[in-house]
Amino acid sequence: MLRVTNVTKKFGALTAVNNLSFEVSQGQVFGIAGPNGAGKSTLYNLITGLYDFKGTISFKDQDITGMPPHVIARLGIARTFQIPQTFPSLTVEKSIEVGSYFGSQKGFDKDHVDTVLAFTNLAAKRDAPTGSLNLLDKKMLMIGAALATRPEILMLDEPMAGSNASEIIQLMDLIRRINQDLGVTIIIIEHFMKVLTELTQTLLIIETGTEICCGDPREVTSDPRVIECYLGDSHD
Numbered sequence: 001m002l003r004v005t006n007v008t009k010k011f012g013a014l015t016a017v018n019n020l021s022f023e024v025s026q027g028q029v030f031g032i033a034g035p036n037g038a039g040k041s042t043l044y045n046l047i048t049g050l051y052d053f054k055g056t057i058s059f060k061d062q063d064i065t066g067m068p069p070h071v072i073a074r075l076g077i078a079r080t081f082q083i084p085q086t087f088p089s090l091t092v093e094k095s096i097e098v099g100s101y102f103g104s105q106k107g108f109d110k111d112h113v114d115t116v117l118a119f120t121n122l123a124a125k126r127d128a129p130t131g132s133l134n135l136l137d138k139k140m141l142m143i144g145a146a147l148a149t150r151p152e153i154l155m156l157d158e159p160m161a162g163s164n165a166s167e168i169i170q171l172m173d174l175i176r177r178i179n180q181d182l183g184v185t186i187i188i189i190e191h192f193m194k195v196l197t198e199l200t201q202t203l204l205i206i207e208t209g210t211e212i213c214c215g216d217p218r219e220v221t222s223d224p225r226v227i228e229c230y231l232g233d234s235h236d
């Protein structure tokens with residue numbers, strides 16, 4: 001569904017993404033992990049059209065290399081950001097409506113907004129200003145606004161960051177439901193290995209922009225190269 005081929009991104013002398021190739025199949029949850037500064041968020045920025053790069057990226061067999069962000073979003077690729085971004089003065093419902101306006105060719109769809117509010121457990125808070133939400137609800141809202149664009153692929157950037165154990169369980173449940181009930185393909189960048197091994201079918205590990213290994217998450221997390229570069233002592 002999404003094919004990344006020989007993609008390289010340099011910022012001056014720094015190679016942030018180094019000749020990466022991988023493929024995400026329709027319906028799967030695809031995980032990406034690696035140390036800080038490995039190039040994970042940069043990879044999302046390339047897929048969503050924020051920077052130019054060397055190599056090619058295709059979505060559903062269409063070459064999207066060089067397309068601007070709004071066109072890529074309209075094609076069905078949505079993302080969230082590492083730090084939750086909301087419009088503080090808007091209500092929860094209006095924020096979801098923004099996603100609905102932005103993503104839908106038909107314009108804003110009230111029923112779909114209601115569905116997303118229910119799906120993200122935010123229906124009771126629909127009139128609350130987003131600035132009043134706690135971190136978990138802000139994350140639910142950011143994911144809801146992305147869902148409101150009716151994506152075929154949803155790319156999540158460290159959705160668990162800063163969350164406690166019970167919040168992680170709720171976010172994992174949401175991600176599973178988005179994948180299984182809505183049929184949305186998911187790419188997830190995450191540091192929590194337990195989340196990745198429980199949610200994903202394929203896991204890609206990168207370090208300094210380069211692939212270390214890619215495959216079944218249980219095999220990948222027991223690979224000696226991954227333990228050395230990333231998991232280290234915490235794996236023991």
Ligand SMILES: Nc1ncnc2c1ncn2[C@@H]1O[C@H](COP(=O)(O)OP(=O)(O)OP(=O)(O)O)[C@@H](O)[C@H]1O
Pocket residue numbers: 011014016034035036037038039040041042043082
């Ligand atoms: N716009 C930019 N200009 C210059 N350098 C950048 C830019 N964006 C990212 N970088 C650099 O590229 C490298 C990869 O950064 P990136 O944010 O993709 O890492 P990451 O894997 O997402 O890390 P983290 O786990 O900390 O979020 C880092 O060295 C970073 O400083």
Ligand SMILES: [Mg+2]
Pocket residue numbers: 040041042082
């Ligand atoms: Mg990052």
